Structure formats: structure tokens, C-alpha cells
Amino acid sequence: MWQEAWQYFLKNTDKILKWTVQHIYIIIVANVCAVIIGVTVGIFISGKGRERIAEMVIYFASIMMTIPSLALYGILMGILASLSLPSIGFLPVVIALTLYGLLPIIRNTYTAIREVDPDMIEAGRGMGMGETQILLKIKLPLAVPVIMAGMRQAIVMNIGIAAIGSYIGAGGLGQPIFRGIANYRTDLIAVGAVCVSLLAIIVDVVMGRLEWLTTPKGVRIRLRRKS
Amino acid sequence: MIRLENVYKTYPDGTEAVKDLNLEISKGEFCVFLGPSGCGKTTSMKMINRLISLTSGKIYVDDKDIMSFNPNELRRNIGYAIQNIGLFPHLTVWENIATVPMLKKWSKQKQLDRAEELLELVGMDPSVFMYRYPSELSGGQQQRVGVARSLGADPDILLMDEPFGAIDPITRSKLQDEFLKIQAKIKKTIAFVTHDIEEAIKMGDKIALMKAGRLVQYDDPATLLTYPKDEFVRNFVGADRVLKGLRLYKAKDVMKEPPVTVKIDEDPARVKKRMEESNTKWSMVTDEKDRFIGWIASDDIKGSKSIKEIYKPPTVTAGPDTPLNEALSMMINSTIGTLAILDEDGKMLGVLSFDIIRDMLGQEESEQQKETKASGEKS
Known part of the structure; x- marks a missing residue:
């Protein structure tokens, strides 16, 4: 099987490359959306007196995660069709991945901002910082590494889920897997699976590095001391 | 403001x-x-x-x-x-x-x-x-x-x-x-x-x-x-x-002139007499340049021994800006119970004793009593 898979890989590098690019493209678009929405929502619900809303939003996002991806694609196809938007292919998959990516990003943004030391915020306010300045100069710089960790989680998870998107015609590295299942070709399944896993591992390593790079220098020192 | x-x-x-x-x-x-x-x-x-x-x-x-x-x-x-x-x-x-x-x-x-x-x-x-x-x-x-x-x-x-x-x-x-x-x-x-x-x-x-x-x-x-x-x-x-x-007080605010000071080269017999007259047990000894060098007890002056041989060097001394609480704790620690206050060059400025501090506090206490009495009478 592995022999055949390797042969297939060598013969069809151009195809596999195309699928990989498709896959990455879907992931990037979906996660950019998830970050924009997730961070905004996370900042909003971390505001004073919004604990109830925060609870509800996070609860809702957690429920989102429990919906099986195939079912979610199905539901989205129905909704998109009724809005006369393209109901198969790229759009439903991107929307589904955006929804899946929200929970880790919202939750991490919320927690990171809420956990900024209240003494720092009090010091900032006492020295005459407005709420926006406190957010931009204190809360966000300190929250960025935690938000990055949420993004990392979301992206790695979505790489797997995106493979299923091939079933509704979005392309990507799910293609060889579904073809393999349909035609009893284990070599195709193996190629698809290995590529998806490799992609996930590489992205995880890159994101881990990015998480470190976005950690403010003064905080890095503290983390290093702790460990 | x-x-x-x-x-x-x-x-x-x-x-x-x-x-x-x-x-x-x-x-x-x-x-x-x-x-x-x-x-x-x-x-x-x-x-x-x-x-x-x-x-x-x-x-x-x-x-x-x-x-x-x-x-x-x-x-x-x-x-x-x-x-x-x-x-x-x-x-x-x-x-x-x-x-x-x-x-x-x-x-x-x-x-x-x-x-x-x-x-x-x-x-x-x-x-x-x-x-x-x-x-x-x-x-x-x-x-x-x-x-x-x-x-x-x-x-x-x-x-x-x-x-x-x-x-x-x-x-x-x-x-x-x-x-x-x-x-x-x-x-x-x-x-x-x-x-x-x-x-x-x-x-x-x-x-x-x-x-x-x-x-x-x-x-x-x-x-x-x-x-x-x-x-x-x-x-x-x-x-x-x-x-x-x-x-809140500094040594220089409360210290007094020492009753008897003794020059190192003075005649012991005369010193003893002076100390007995003023009824002091301990006197301060100064050198030729008026610098404080130690204490002498009247009981120790016997026979022909010179002051130089019998004076005792101080265990502690304080400066003019030493707070009184610190000065008091130095006094409790020292055997003599009197504290010499010296300037930076070691010259003697004055002394502090338990009596001096008690007198100072006594004055304040009596003022306070007068005042409470007065306000009591008013009301």
C-alpha cells in the first residue's frame, strides 16, 4: 500500500500541490474571518458588566463545536440555497470553518483580557488612561500571546475538518481521501491522510513560533523564569 | 493644595x-x-x-x-x-x-x-x-x-x-x-x-x-x-x-550639658572631689582636643592611678540627629545608662539619661493633664 501511495504521490505531484493550495486557501480565509469576529466578540464580552452575555456567547460557541461537520455543511447548504447563494463548494466550507474556529479564539481573548492583573489596569486608569488606551496599551499587548494560542488551536483543528469539505465540492486534500473511499484505493486515502497530517504538524510548529514571537519581551522573561 | x-x-x-x-x-x-x-x-x-x-x-x-x-x-x-x-x-x-x-x-x-x-x-x-x-x-x-x-x-x-x-x-x-x-x-x-x-x-x-x-x-x-x-x-x-x-524627637532637642567633664590629664583626687560634690557617679572623659573618649566612675578612683589608666571607653555613642527611640534603646543596652551625644569629629555636644527623657515626657504629660482638666471644667 505504501509503495503504491508513494508511486501515486510521485506521479501526481501537481495535483497534490493544487489540493494543498486549495486546502491552505480555505483555512486562511476561514481563520482570518474567525479571528476578526472572534477577537471583536471576545473584547466586547470582556467589558464590564457583560459577564452574562459572555457566558451565553461562550456557551453558544461551545454548542457550535459539538455539531458534526457533515451535519453543519448540510444545514449551511440549506440556508445558503434559500438565500440563493452558492450552496456547495468554497462558501459553505469557509462559513463552517469560521464557526468552528470561533470558540477557541473568543474564549482565549475573553480569558486573556479578563486575567490582566487588575492592579495594572488600576494604575493605568489612575494615571489618566482612557478605556480605549487601557485596551490598546495594556490589555491587548498582554493578551496577544493567549489569543495566538487560541488561533493555533482553531487552525490545526480546522485543517482536519476542511478535509471533509471536499465532500461538498470545496476541493482540498480531502479529494484523494474521498476518491480512495469510493474506489477502494487505499493508496489514495494514505496520500490524503499523510498530507493533511503533515500540513497540520507544520502549521502547528509555525504557529507555536508565532505565539512566542508575539509575546512581549518583558513577559517572555517572566515566563522563562517560571519554567 | x-x-x-x-x-x-x-x-x-x-x-x-x-x-x-x-x-x-x-x-x-x-x-x-x-x-x-x-x-x-x-x-x-x-x-x-x-x-x-x-x-x-x-x-x-x-x-x-x-x-x-x-x-x-x-x-x-x-x-x-x-x-x-x-x-x-x-x-x-x-x-x-x-x-x-x-x-x-x-x-x-x-x-x-x-x-x-x-x-x-x-x-x-x-x-x-x-x-x-x-x-x-x-x-x-x-x-x-x-x-x-x-x-x-x-x-x-x-x-x-x-x-x-x-x-x-x-x-x-x-x-x-x-x-x-x-x-x-x-x-x-x-x-x-x-x-x-x-x-x-x-x-x-x-x-x-x-x-x-x-x-x-x-x-x-x-x-x-x-x-x-x-x-x-x-x-x-x-x-x-x-x-x-x-x-519624633532628636537627641539634640532634649540633651543636656554634662554635669561634670573630666580632662584626661586631670588630677584624680580633684576629680573625685568634684564628682562627690555634684553627686555624680559617672563622668565623661575628654582628651586634649575636647574629644569624648570614655567614662569614669567615682568608685574607680582610688590611690594614685591616673585617669588615663582607669577610664572606660564607651560602648555606644549617638549623634545629634539620632531619634530618641533609638537613643533610648542604646541606653537600655549600655551599662552606664547615660548616652554621650557627639558631633562628627567626636566632640561632645551633650548627654542623655533616663532622667532627662523622663523629665521631658513628664512635662508634656502634665501639660496634657492640665488641658484635659481645663476642658473638663469647661464642659
Whole structure:
């Protein structure tokens, strides 16, 4: 099987490359959306007196995660069709991945901002910082590494889920897997699976590095001391 | 100058944190808000820069109603330091210090110059510390940076909420001394919150003692210790208030001329006679240049032994600026029970004894009794 898979890989590098690019493209678009929405929502619900809303939003996002991806694609196809938007292919998959990516990003943004030391915020306010300045100069710089960790989680998870998107015609590295299942070709399944896993591992390593790079220098020192 | 007029703070749940507070802190004065936890001292302080809003009453800063300012503008012109410091861990030391200058949009060069100047003021070498991060500093250093940061844009008024509360006693005492020296230079108007009576006595020009939201007594430390207004104040300052009060006096304020001094080359027999006449057991011995070198006991003068052979060198001596509490503890430790006060060259300035301190306290006590008697008769 592995022999055949390797042969297939060598013969069809151009195809596999195309699928990989498709896959990455879907992931990037979906996660950019998830970050924009997730961070905004996370900042909003971390505001004073919004604990109830925060609870509800996070609860809702957690429920989102429990919906099986195939079912979610199905539901989205129905909704998109009724809005006369393209109901198969790229759009439903991107929307589904955006929804899946929200929970880790919202939750991490919320927690990171809420956990900024209240003494720092009090010091900032006492020295005459407005709420926006406190957010931009204190809360966000300190929250960025935690938000990055949420993004990392979301992206790695979505790489797997995106493979299923091939079933509704979005392309990507799910293609060889579904073809393999349909035609009893284990070599195709193996190629698809290995590529998806490799992609996930590489992205995880890159994101881990990015998480470190976005950690403010003064905080890095503290983390290093702790460990 | 800070003035509070009929200030009340009532929280929505009905808690009255501050009740009818009237108080004035003059320009350049160090005022300590003192009291047990929950007495409203922190609330009172935070109302000055509007971190907590007033329920009713007026607060004036330099004769201007604080409500006429934008709160952020007001706070940028009032220095603020808190117990847990709250340095920003993602910013360097200089960026932390330049927080308010940055908010006031000073030029970067001006911010850097100011940070450097302030680091020097708090006794930290700018070439070493400017670009460090808070996590690389010790607790005491962080606290110094916190103080420097509160002075960022050179405000006339400083609010300090137990700024030395979270550090070990030795460092705290050192920082207190340093801060007093800084204050002597910069002469800010300071509202300082603490629950530590020792700190209040040491630091404050005035102490505002509060209880359950009310101002109980507002006086300078000596008055507070000597004339506690009521039972609460008396208990709060403690049964050892007399001892605490000693800290406020310096040796030079109380010391007396020594009754008998002896030159090293004097004739022992004559010395003995002089000492017996004035009924002193111990005399101070000085050398040719009038420098104090030790003590001589009249009992030790026997036969033909010269003074040089029998005098005893001192175990401890004090300077003119030694606080009386320290002087007293030196005396308790020494065998003689009398303490020589010397200047830097070792020349004798005077002596302190238990009797001298007791007499001084006795005078104050009797004055106080007279006063309470007088006020008792009035009422």
C-alpha cells in the first residue's frame, strides 16, 4: 500500500500541490474571518458588566463545536440555497470553518483580557488612561500571546475538518481521501491522510513560533523564569 | 493644595464609606490617611482623582473644583502610586516611567530625559535600568520605579495608596527614608494611605485618623500621640504611644550639658572631689582636643592611678540627629545608662539619661493633664 501511495504521490505531484493550495486557501480565509469576529466578540464580552452575555456567547460557541461537520455543511447548504447563494463548494466550507474556529479564539481573548492583573489596569486608569488606551496599551499587548494560542488551536483543528469539505465540492486534500473511499484505493486515502497530517504538524510548529514571537519581551522573561 | 468639603460617599447598596469629611492639605504637606481597614481612607484618597465618584460635597485641587476637569486630564496631573505597583510587564522601565508623559504627548526625547532624571532621583542608575523589564527587577527596585512613574509628568500632587505595603520590613524602612529625602527636595502635596501607625508617624507632616467613614482626629504626629482626642485614638496609637512619640524627637532637642567633664590629664583626687560634690557617679572623659573618649566612675578612683589608666571607653555613642527611640534603646543596652551625644569629629555636644527623657515626657504629660482638666471644667 505504501509503495503504491508513494508511486501515486510521485506521479501526481501537481495535483497534490493544487489540493494543498486549495486546502491552505480555505483555512486562511476561514481563520482570518474567525479571528476578526472572534477577537471583536471576545473584547466586547470582556467589558464590564457583560459577564452574562459572555457566558451565553461562550456557551453558544461551545454548542457550535459539538455539531458534526457533515451535519453543519448540510444545514449551511440549506440556508445558503434559500438565500440563493452558492450552496456547495468554497462558501459553505469557509462559513463552517469560521464557526468552528470561533470558540477557541473568543474564549482565549475573553480569558486573556479578563486575567490582566487588575492592579495594572488600576494604575493605568489612575494615571489618566482612557478605556480605549487601557485596551490598546495594556490589555491587548498582554493578551496577544493567549489569543495566538487560541488561533493555533482553531487552525490545526480546522485543517482536519476542511478535509471533509471536499465532500461538498470545496476541493482540498480531502479529494484523494474521498476518491480512495469510493474506489477502494487505499493508496489514495494514505496520500490524503499523510498530507493533511503533515500540513497540520507544520502549521502547528509555525504557529507555536508565532505565539512566542508575539509575546512581549518583558513577559517572555517572566515566563522563562517560571519554567 | 487639596481641600475636601462635606464629602460623602454612599454606595448603591447603602454602605456609607465616607461621612462628612472636611480636610485641607496645604501645599507641600505630607498628609497620611490612617485607620483600620474599612475606615474609608482609601476611598477618601481615590475621590481626589475621581477614581471613585463623590456622592455629595466638594473637593478642590488648587482651589479648582475637581468636577470641572475631564477625569483623565485631572489624573494626568496628579501622581498615583499603589501598593501592588502595577508596573506594565510588557514595557521597559523607561516606558513605564514615561507613561504619563506619553499620554501627554511629550516628544520622545523629552520622555527619555525625564525617565533618566527620575531614575536618578530614586537612586537607580539609568545606564543599567532604563531598558530593563519589570520582571528583571527586585521588589524594592520595582517599588522605586513605581514611585518614579508617579512623578512622571512632575505633578504637584501625589496620591499614594500604601506604596510600601508589600515589601519586606528592611527594604520598606529604607524606601521610606529615601522617599522622605526625595520629598524634602521635591516638596509635593501628598495624600498617603496606610494602616501602619509607625509609618504614619515616620512619614506624615499631618495624620488624618479615620474610623467608620469619619475623620476622628487630624493633627501632626506629635499632637496625635500626646493628645489623643478620644478612647479610639488612644487605642489605635497603642499603649506604647509614649515610646512611639520618642521617634519624633532628636537627641539634640532634649540633651543636656554634662554635669561634670573630666580632662584626661586631670588630677584624680580633684576629680573625685568634684564628682562627690555634684553627686555624680559617672563622668565623661575628654582628651586634649575636647574629644569624648570614655567614662569614669567615682568608685574607680582610688590611690594614685591616673585617669588615663582607669577610664572606660564607651560602648555606644549617638549623634545629634539620632531619634530618641533609638537613643533610648542604646541606653537600655549600655551599662552606664547615660548616652554621650557627639558631633562628627567626636566632640561632645551633650548627654542623655533616663532622667532627662523622663523629665521631658513628664512635662508634656502634665501639660496634657492640665488641658484635659481645663476642658473638663469647661464642659
